[in-house]
Amino acid sequence: MFTFDAVLALIFVGLSIASTVGSRDSYNPGLLFQYPNAVMVAWGLPAVVPLALRRIRPEPAAWWYVGLTASHLLLGPGTIDSDPLSMLMLYSVLVYGTAGHAWRFVTAAMAMALLTAGVWAVTFNVTPLFDVLANGTYTDWTTQLSGDTCPGVAGTLSPSTGTCGARMLQDAGILAVLIGVSMLSISVMALWQRARRATVNAMRERNASIMAREAEETRIAALAERARIARDMHDVVAHTLSTIIVQSDGGRYAGARDLALARRTMATIRHEAERAQHDMRRLFSVFGPNGAGGASGYADIPSLFDGSIPVSRRVTGVAHAARLSAKADEAVFRLVQESLTNTRKHAGSGARVTIDEIWSDDALSITIADNGRGGASAQDGHRPGYGLIGMHERIEAVGGSVSAGPRPNGGFIVAATIPLAPVPGEADGHTAMPAVTWTDGAATPQASGTGHRANGESMSSPMEAIPAAGNLGLSRDGKSIPSDGMAADAGTRRASMTDLPSDNPPAGSASGIASPASSASPTPILSHMKIHLPQPLYRLARWLRAKPIDQGDNHELNWVAQLARWTERHYLFMDTMGAVLLMLLFYRPTFRDLQWQTGYGAALPHVATALLTIVLLAPLAFRRRFPEASALAVAVLSFLQLLFLPSVLPLNVFALVSVYSAVLYGRERAWRWVSVALVIDSWAFGIRTTSGQDGIGSLMRLALSPVYTVMDWVAVVLGGLLLGGMVMLAGFGCIAAARWARSRGSNALVLQQREEALRAEQERQKVLAANLERERIGAAMQAEVAATLESVIVQTDAGLAMLDGSAEPSGEQVAAAFAAIGSRGRSALAHMRQLLAVLRETGFSDAAHEGMAPEMRLAPAASLDSQLRDRARG
Structure with missing residues (x-):
């Protein structure tokens, strides 16, 4: 930059000097003397320095130029050929100088415009003060200004019928206006360009930041993938193992006296193990928790309600289920699954669960509360684990918030808020989810029916509990989330509760499910009615709309x-x-x-x-x-x-x-x-x-x-x-x-395109890093988990073969078969928890990566005990 400006300064000053030397007119008047062309050249040479420094040291260069100009106006020639370069100096200092000092230089420029106009008016109309006249005397300005004609240079700026003094004042006013307008125009251009440069600089810094963060982002993506794998393994495998343990414990005692129940329980364990194998393959083969169509969502929540604990569910407002994003859809399901699992495992006998959903125009508020042991569950030596941590991560990843803790009067409560995706260009009329109360022992809905009243209030009807394929193994510590075994496809995930079958209950159910009477028809929300453009016009307007430009912080305050x-x-x-x-x-x-x-x-x-x-x-x-x-x-x-x-x-x-x-x-x-x-x-x-x-x-x-x-x-x-x-x-x-x-890279739109390309490449690199990390982890871990689940399947096959054999097994044999499965499940679950701890707490699971980026290791959130203590202090 300096080299270019220095060369340009030499060219400008050289051209002005050449113009001065080549001029035949040697009359160069000033306020004090007349000067030959050589003096004019000498006055022009110092301008090289501020011109060369105009961008790297804009403010000192500008003041230097102001001093040179004032000096030659007062002490030297009234005009020199490099004077027009003052426009360039003003432009440079306003563009490249400090923003808060802009008005100093604009004011200085206006003052110099007045000074220049005055000096030029004097030198054009009267002779220099120390000019020797023909009669041997010096200039008498009093006599010249009072005369009818001006003895200065020929051709004054404007004709005048008054005295020479009046003509000089008139010329000074005209010159002041012309120079002042020029200076103001240059100032506006400079401040305009400064604002554009601020946008460009902000976008350049943003692009440089994106490039600088690329390696860091890929490392974070790899570690985030580790956390995702740990969370999904907890939801898929650990809960499956907990289910297997619970089923084997129940079958060990009940199945010894009822061979039909033992056969159903053994089949349920095998089904859960096979489903977990399938989910493991999905986990390590597709990027993201919703990469496969088998992920469960909001519509699958009723499949979590079994006969083990009474569950009441109330829906208030109009359910905008279709406005849950894919991640939010699964996050809500996992939230309810984890809460029910923890209630069953730690709330104690006789506990009941209430699920309250409140749908507003922009968010879903859901509360899962039980009346169980609450904080007393920690007295049995239980320690919180990763379930609640995963719950927080899932909800916060979709922009929501969640809190969990014991209730003041006993029991435990989990409350979450999940934002809904906006639906631009459409009215917010969605199919309403009927409000339903799920309880044990009720075979039919109440006579009042189900659905929503006209005012949007929810109505409830008791329903028979929906038995799942097997009982749910639950853990308040969040260390085991069950799996329902009823994977929903993409279409079923968005279905309402009226889509649930009523004539085909799952295995183990005593009776069918009573469906709600009807689902509310799509109706607009009157309190949220807006005037919208027709869809074709709306899409056309969005297509034609200019892409937004992020202009950075607005430090400029001038108009x-x-x-x-x-x-x-x-x-x-x-x-x-x-x-x-x-x-x-x-x-x-x-x-x-x-x-x-x-x-x-x-x-x-x-x-x-x-x-x-x-x-x-x-x-x-x-x-x-x-x-x-x-x-x-x-x-x-x-x-x-x-x-x-x-x-x-x-x-x-x-x-x-x-x-x-x-x-x-x-x-x-x-x-x-x-x-x-x-x-x-x-x-x-x-x-x-x-x-x-x-x-x-x-x-x-x-x-x-x-x-x-x-x-x-x-x-x-x-x-x-x-x-x-x-x-x-x-x-x-x-x-x-x-x-x-x-x-x-000096254009905002071009830099915006580069930013979009950089972000797209960054996302591609993050996906690649996550894929590589998943493949590296999956190569060892998937084989280990698959072997564990396969051993459970082999044991259940042996147990089923024993039960289906020609000779009826004894109760001791049935109990032993279930005990072997439970023992295998417990050892596998303990090992799984160790793997999850390695994944989350160290950030690395192999010796080759141990010690890398220790500042970026993923540590679990605060334990439940510490959260409870912090809340008690507050």
Whole structure:
């Protein structure tokens, strides 16, 4: 930067010195003396220094230049040839200097404008103070100012009938206005450019930050994938093992006396183990918790209600289930699953659960509360684990919040709020989820029915509990979440409760499920009614809307910067206004140029000319929003104009603007097809111009002309190549300028494109890092977990074979079979918890990565005990 400015300063000062030396006029008056040209050169040389420092040290350079200018105005020549460079110095200090000091320099510029106007008015009208007159005396300004004529340089700025003093004052006023307006114009331009530079600098810093964080983000993505795997393994495998343990313990005692119950329990254990195997394959084969269609969601919550504990569920408001994102959909299901699991495992006998859902226009508030042992569950030596941590992570990952803890009067409560995705352009009318109370022992709904009243209040009906494929193993510590074995596909996940089957209860159920009477029909929420555009117009408006520009912090407070940033944000509006202005300016020239000459007919109607002008200039309104499409439209319209119209229009010069915009704002390789279109249109222009000299008004008439011989065609084509070559040179100059501007990174829209590309690449790298981490972990862990589950399956197969054998087994044999399965499940669960601890607490599970990035290790959140203590203190 300094080298460039120094060379430029030498060139500017050199040109001013050359102008001074080459001047024949040696009369260079000042306030005090007349000066020869050599003195003028000497005064101009020091300007090299501030000009060279104008960007790296803008404020000292500006004050230096102010001092030099004031010195030569008061002590030296009144004018020197480098004085116009003061505009450049003012512009530089306002653009590159401190923002808060801008008004200092604007004020200084105005003061220097007044000083310059006064000095110039004096030196133009009267002779220098120490100039020796012809009679040997010095200048008497009093006599000169009171005279009718001024003895100064010939040709004053304005004629005057008054005294020389009046003429000098008049000249000073005119000069002050001219210089002051110039300084104000430069100040506005500089402050405008400063605001643009602030946006560009903010975007550059943001892009540099994205690039600098790339390696860190990939490491974080790998560690986040470890946390996700640990969380999903907890939800899938650990809860399955807990289910197997609970089932085996129950079958060990009940199955010894009831072989049919033993057979059903053994089949349930095998089913759970097989389902866990399937979920493990999904876990390690697809990125993200919802990568496979088998993930459970909000619609699958009723499958968690079994006969083990009474569950009451109440829904208040209109359920916007379709507005839950994919991650939020599963997070709600896991929240309820974890809460019910913990209640069953730690609340004690006789506990009941109440699930309250409150749906508002923008969020779902859900509360799961029981009346069990609450905080007393920790007295049996139980320690909290990763279940509640995973619950917090899932809900917070979708922008929600969750809290959990014992109730004051006993029991435990989990409360969460999950935001809903907005539905732009549509009314918020959604299918209502009926409010239902699920209890044990009720076979049919109450007579009042189910659904929602007109006022949106919920109505409840007791329902028979839905037995799952097996009992749920529950853990308040969050160390084992059960799996329901009823995976929902993408369509079922969004289904309402009326979609649940009522005539096909799961195995182990004593009776069928009574469905709600009906589901509320889609109705708009009156309290949230808004006027929306029709969908086609809404989509068109979104498509045409300019992309938002992140302009960074707004440190500029002056109106110029605010206006500059507004125009930068609303570039589509500004381009549209520019296109409209061009249409108004070029309508009449277009009408005159399209006057049909003799042989072509009458003049075109004004309406046709106006439409033609609009069509040819309309693409320029989208030159930055849709740069390549705009350039393509201009290229096609230009070619059609040359093909059919009898005249090349003055407005066609703006086709170069579309060339520049397409290369600057379009894709990286847009210059290739733009160059091809430029060559075609330029050559067509050259041929059209050459043939016009022979009276042929368009390319179509040229193609249909019967008088052209082969030699005529060769001459036209070669002549067109020569004339079109000049247009090509101008077009390729625009392409080169656009490529240079693009490489500099000084345009906000170009930097925005780079930011989008960098973020997309960063996301790709994060996904890649997560995939690699999952594959590395899965290679060892999946085989180990699969072997554990396979051993359970083998043992259950042996138990089923024993139960289905010809000889009826004894109670001791059945108990022993279940005891073996339970023992295997307990040892596997203990080992699984060790693996989860390794994944979460160390961040690494193999020796090769041990000790890497210790500051980025994932540690579990505070334990439940510490959370309870903190709440008690608060």
